[in-house]
Amino acid sequence: MATMTLKETQVDTMKAQMADLLISISWSDLAKRYFGKSGSWLYHKLDGVDGNKKPTEFSAEEKEILKGALVDLSNRIRRAADEMH
Template identity: 30%
Template structure:
């Protein structure tokens, strides 16, 4: 893949706060630089992998959790859904610095956290129903 195409893909990956419209525009420009179907496929793979690893410093998970936080067993969530220890999860929720670098969730990790909270919500809801029947 030529350098100009790599740079265009890297520019998209480096900007997590782009709107969908801005992202589409940059992607169209980037993929127009591909000369062959193989180069386009390689660029798509690079973009997909880069977006999967991209950190989301713009998402304040601690604020989003808000009033629900005291009711969550974050150690269990870290272990069961991420196969990590609670420290790993607390660092990301609190946007701590690890080895001098700020840590944050990736899009993929945010999706896992969201899905885990939905699953826990369903379990609690079903338990509530069972108590009254």
């Protein structure tokens, strides 16, 4: 199993909060499906730094969309598992 180490400065980022999920989710697909944005947009948001290396963060609305996306994804995974024979 791969593990990810974060620099001390990254501890408070959204990416750090979801470290155990990072390699298991297609973030590019999630960005397109739920935000209508590119994968790089979402990666920058998760890192807390925009494409110009300036600090950025999720807005309250974006956090709610991300939360809903993760719940929806978990429900889809659960349905797929439950339907296995």
